[in-house]
Amino acid sequence: MLYLIGLGLGDAKDITVKGLEVVKHCRRVYLEAYTSVLTVGKEALEEFYGRELILADRETVEQEADNILKDADLCDVAFLVVGDPFGATTHSDLVLRAVKLGISYRVIHNASIMNAVGCCGLQLYNFGETVSVVFWTDTWKPESFFDKIQKNKQNGMHTLCLLVKMSEKITVSRMKSLFVPNKYNFYPADIKVKEQSLENLMKGNKIYESPRYMSVNQAAEQLLTIVQNRRLQGEEPEVTESTLCVGLARVGAMDQKIASGTLQQLSTVELGGPLHSMIIAGNMHPLEIDMLKLFAVDESSFEDNECQRNT
Amino acid sequence: MLYLIGLGLGDAKDITVKGLEVVKHCRRVYLEAYTSVLTVGKEALEEFYGRELILADRETVEQEADNILKDADLCDVAFLVVGDPFGATTHSDLVLRAVKLGISYRVIHNASIMNAVGCCGLQLYNFGETVSVVFWTDTWKPESFFDKIQKNKQNGMHTLCLLVKMSEKITVSRMKSLFVPNKYNFYPADIKVKEQSLENLMKGNKIYESPRYMSVNQAAEQLLTIVQNRRLQGEEPEVTESTLCVGLARVGAMDQKIASGTLQQLSTVELGGPLHSMIIAGNMHPLEIDMLKLFAVDESSFEDNECQRNT
Numbered sequence: 001m002l003y004l005i006g007l008g009l010g011d012a013k014d015i016t017v018k019g020l021e022v023v024k025h026c027r028r029v030y031l032e033a034y035t036s037v038l039t040v041g042k043e044a045l046e047e048f049y050g051r052e053l054i055l056a057d058r059e060t061v062e063q064e065a066d067n068i069l070k071d072a073d074l075c076d077v078a079f080l081v082v083g084d085p086f087g088a089t090t091h092s093d094l095v096l097r098a099v100k101l102g103i104s105y106r107v108i109h110n111a112s113i114m115n116a117v118g119c120c121g122l123q124l125y126n127f128g129e130t131v132s133v134v135f136w137t138d139t140w141k142p143e144s145f146f147d148k149i150q151k152n153k154q155n156g157m158h159t160l161c162l163l164v165k166m167s168e169k170i171t172v173s174r175m176k177s178l179f180v181p182n183k184y185n186f187y188p189a190d191i192k193v194k195e196q197s198l199e200n201l202m203k204g205n206k207i208y209e210s211p212r213y214m215s216v217n218q219a220a221e222q223l224l225t226i227v228q229n230r231r232l233q234g235e236e237p238e239v240t241e242s243t244l245c246v247g248l249a250r251v252g253a254m255d256q257k258i259a260s261g262t263l264q265q266l267s268t269v270e271l272g273g274p275l276h277s278m279i280i281a282g283n284m285h286p287l288e289i290d291m292l293k294l295f296a297v298d299e300s301s302f303e304d305n306e307c308q309r310n311t
Numbered sequence: 312m313l314y315l316i317g318l319g320l321g322d323a324k325d326i327t328v329k330g331l332e333v334v335k336h337c338r339r340v341y342l343e344a345y346t347s348v349l350t351v352g353k354e355a356l357e358e359f360y361g362r363e364l365i366l367a368d369r370e371t372v373e374q375e376a377d378n379i380l381k382d383a384d385l386c387d388v389a390f391l392v393v394g395d396p397f398g399a400t401t402h403s404d405l406v407l408r409a410v411k412l413g414i415s416y417r418v419i420h421n422a423s424i425m426n427a428v429g430c431c432g433l434q435l436y437n438f439g440e441t442v443s444v445v446f447w448t449d450t451w452k453p454e455s456f457f458d459k460i461q462k463n464k465q466n467g468m469h470t471l472c473l474l475v476k477m478s479e480k481i482t483v484s485r486m487k488s489l490f491v492p493n494k495y496n497f498y499p500a501d502i503k504v505k506e507q508s509l510e511n512l513m514k515g516n517k518i519y520e521s522p523r524y525m526s527v528n529q530a531a532e533q534l535l536t537i538v539q540n541r542r543l544q545g546e547e548p549e550v551t552e553s554t555l556c557v558g559l560a561r562v563g564a565m566d567q568k569i570a571s572g573t574l575q576q577l578s579t580v581e582l583g584g585p586l587h588s589m590i591i592a593g594n595m596h597p598l599e600i601d602m603l604k605l606f607a608v609d610e611s612s613f614e615d616n617e618c619q620r621n622t
Contacts, residue, residue, distance in 0.1 A: 008420065013329035016319060016421070020328060084422060086429030092602045095432075099605060109427045109563050110327070111395060111420030114435045119418050120399030121406075124425045129468055145592055153344065155462070245328040252420050289402045294410060 002069065003078045004085035006110025007303075009252030011040045012048035019108045020187035023049050027075040030068055032082070032091075033057040045080075053236045055079070065097050072103045086113065087112025090160045113251060113277055117160055118311045120246045121291020122256050122279060128157030133163045133219045133278070135212070149280050150238045156283035163214035164274050217248035220267035220278070227263075239263070240282060246279040246292065247271055261297035269297055313397035313409045314381065322351045322565030323359035332420045334360050338386040343393070343402075344368040350564045356391075364391070376408050383414045389591055398423025404457025424588055428471055429563045431569050432602020433590060439468030442588070444530045445475045446523070457537045460591050461549045467594035474525035474587050495531045524585035527558035527570075531578035531589070538574075550574070550591060555612065557590040557603065560581055572608035580608055 003022050006307040008014030015023070023029055031042060033055040046053050056079070058066060068079065085091050085107050099104045118124045131154060145161070152159040223239065230237040241264040249257040249271035259269045266278070281292070293299055314333050319325030326334070333478045334340055342353060344366040357364050367379060367390070379390065396402050396418050409416045429435045440463060442456040456472070461472040534550065541548040552575040560568040560582035577589070595603070604610055 006422065008327060008328070013332070014420075015328050016325050016327050018321070018324035021324070028565060051417075084426050084429065086432075087435060089424055092432050092598050094600075096605075107430050109422030109430070111317065112426050112435075114490050115426035116420045118395065118425075119420070121397075121403050124398065128439050129466070130436045151466070155440070155466075164415055212430050215438075276469055287403050287407075290407055292567075296408075309597060 001075045001105050002072045002094070002105040003076065003108060004091055004095070004105065005078055005080050005108040005293070006084040006112065007080055007232070008110040008198040009083060009113065010183065010254065012045050014110065014252065016108060016110060017047075019110070020049065022076070022108060022240075023051055023078050023080070025076060027071075028054060028068075028230075029080065030054045030056040030077045031080045034104070036227055036305070039250065039255075053193070065094055067147065067162060069098055069101055069103055072098065073101070083112035084110050084114070087114045087268045099203070113162065113275075114160070117253045117277060117279060118249060119256075120248060120260070120279065122158050122246065122281060122288050123285070126154060126156070126158055126282060127160055128152030129284040130162065132162050132164055133214060135214060135218075136222060143226050143229070146223065146230075146239070149223075152240050153280065153282050158282045159280040161280065162217050162221060163216070163278065165213045165274070165306075173303075201223065210219050213273075216249070216266055216271055216274065216278050217268065217275045220245070220263055222245075223263055223280075224267060242301075244281040245302040246281065248277045248279070249273070250275065251277065259297055260292040260295040260302075262301050265297045265301065312387045313405070313414055313416040314339075314387065314403055314419060315416065316389055316391050316396040316419045316585045317398070317404070317423065318356075318391055318393050319421040319546065320394060320424065320427055321565065324354050325421070325563065328419060330421070331360065332389070333419060334362055334389050334391070336387060337362075337389040338382075339365060339379075340389045340391065342391045343367045343368040350561065350566075371381055376405055379405070380412055380414055382411070383409065383470045384400070388583070394423035395425070399592075400423045414489075422563060423456050424473065424562060424586075425471070428559060428588060428590060429559045430562065430567075431559060431590065431606065433469050433557065433573070433592060433599050434596070437467070437468060437469055437593060438471055439463030439593070441473065443473050443475055444525060444533065446535060447527060453599055454537050454540070457534065457548075457550070460534075463589065464549050464554075465591050466609060469593045470591045472530060472589040472591065474530050474589065476524045476585070524587075525587065527577055527582055527587045527589050528579065529611045530587070531556070531558075531574055534574055534591075535578060553612075555592040555595075555603070557606070558593065559590070560584070562588065569606040571603040571606040571613075573612050576612065577606045 004028065005015070005019040005022060029047065029051050031053040042053055042055065068077065079091070079094065081091060095105055111179070114130070115124060129148050131148045133145055134142070148160045162262045224241060227237050227240055242262045244260065245266050247261050247266045247269055250273065255272070257271045259266065259271060261269065289302055293302055296302060314337065316326070316330040316333060340362050342356065342364040353364055353366065379388065382572065390405065406416055426435060427440070440459050442459045444456055445453070460470045535552060538548050538551055553573045555571065556574050556577050558570045558577045558580055561584065566583070568582050569575065570582060572580065600613055604613055609614060
């Protein structure tokens with residue numbers, strides 16, 4: 001049996017009791033390595049689980065899936081994923097390979113960023129399509145995620161923006177593969193991917209750069225730039241400097257931080273270390289507004305007309 | 312400290328290790344009663360947690376929140392919620408009351424139906440607004456959720472349909488409060504509400520009817536009726552008998568069941584006991600289609616043009 005087990009979002013103890021039991025009895029336990037954005041590392045997990053963990057990075061999952069699945073028809077193998085196995089990251093490929101090999105699988109769910117963002121008080125019900133925001137380079141500054149945000153907003157929906165992580169030297173082609181405008185977003189996995197520098201990639205060296213995480217500040221700044229660009233193009237963007245947003249850092253961890261305010265305010269708010277996410281609010285119910293006020297950079301931002309619209 | 316703790320979706324062991332530790336040390340532990348759609352009851356939870364649980368039904372939460380919060384500034388109180396505390400059901404009201412009373416709170420997240428539906432292989436990224444499907448009465452047959460599904464589909468998005476539970480004798484006004492067309496859906500809590508019969512409601516008796524859960528079959532039948540209605544009105548609905556859908560039963564439980572197929576097929580598929588949910592698929596990536604085929608009522612349904620659109 002292949003077990004896909006969600007670890008949740010905080011630390012080692014966010015695994016479920018059921019998940020922990022499975023981890024303890026499995027023959028082999030893999031940890032999806034490009035995920036390790038828990039507040040603790042592999043060693044802390046190993047100590048708490050009392051098990052050695054085999055790191056399975058993107059390469060391993062894609063190229064060595066057969067190793068992971070080896071004998072999983074005869075013994076139990078666990079594949080651990082930060083968040084939920086079918087949250088922001090999809091592990092459909094591993095499931096499909098398993099089924100093809102006649103291996104049964106089971107999912108042990110947990111919280112993922114996709115549902116835990118509800119902690120800010122915005123209703124999960126009222127979210128539209130989720131978008132990924134990627135780092136711009138000098139020559140590549142995609143804006144299509146902005147169109148999705150605007151479409152959600154026009155429909156009154158909130159937008160969850162996942163902020164992509166990458167090394168400074170990531171290749172442009174790699175980055176483009178993360179972000180395919182007008183196609184399907186299957187790349188949130190890359191929030192957490194190990195990245196090779198262009199030089200090492202060309203040399204075939206498996207040396208990875210230290211990661212760089214996008215902050216809410218950076219995402220807000222990119223959005224503000226797009227707002228300006230659109231105005232220069234004669235558009236009247238739906239999302240503006242005064243649009244209400246939420247910045248979330250380390251959701252589910254002990255030092256989780258949430259800040260709500262205008263897009264302008266979020267470009268300077270201090271939320272600390274990764275992982276950050278951001279929400280662009282759509283229409284809000286009074287109860288949603290009351291909740292967001294708990295995290296307000298400046299409560300008066302909530303007194304204008306925008307958030308009262310349609311309520 | 313007030314702890315809002317998600318219990319996940321399956322049984323007693325789906326609580327997180329962290330959540331269980333908190334439950335064990337809290338002075339009082341409340342179980343949100345209108346949630347109990349785990350596969351186990353209160354007694355099984357009490358046995359596993361080693362703690363007595365105080366049932367807190369809708370009435371208690373709304374009218375007796377002060378009891379729940381009593382002394383929570385001096386001691387620790389836990390409020391247990393099936394799924395995630397900010398999943399389909401919102402507990403913002405309790406949080407806001409706590410903050411007003413100067414009581415700190417913490418959320419211990421878990422899987423909820425809002426993210427666990429990803430197990431069918433459809434990307435959470437690509438879901439639009441979530442809708443609730445309610446039981447029709449002879450005189451009240453709302454169709455506005457259908458418009459939301461169609462809007463999502465036009466935008467290429469999937470729609471999660473939460474299927475509402477209620478007693479057979481629920482009052483129409485109560486049902487209308489569950490489902491407010493063109494306004495905000497704050498009522499998924501009511502999937503799990505204890506219902507009074509009209510007679511008992513009028514007499515002021517606190518006698519609740521045994522609940523009736525909507526099945527995927529029933530939801531599909533209602534949708535098929537709306538499709539027919541729309542055609543009679545001269546419309547060409549976007550959602551039809553051959554639209555691909557997913558029926559999910561008891562997600563996260565050992566006997567979870569998933570079936571994919573056309574809306575017509577789902578009107579007769581057998582998924583067993585509650586709780587059921589349903590997804591109306593939007594545009595699909597080939598990987599999403601491959602996953603859905605694992606659960607196909609009839610794989611040939613996936614060979615037509617519809618699901619290939621935009622891929």
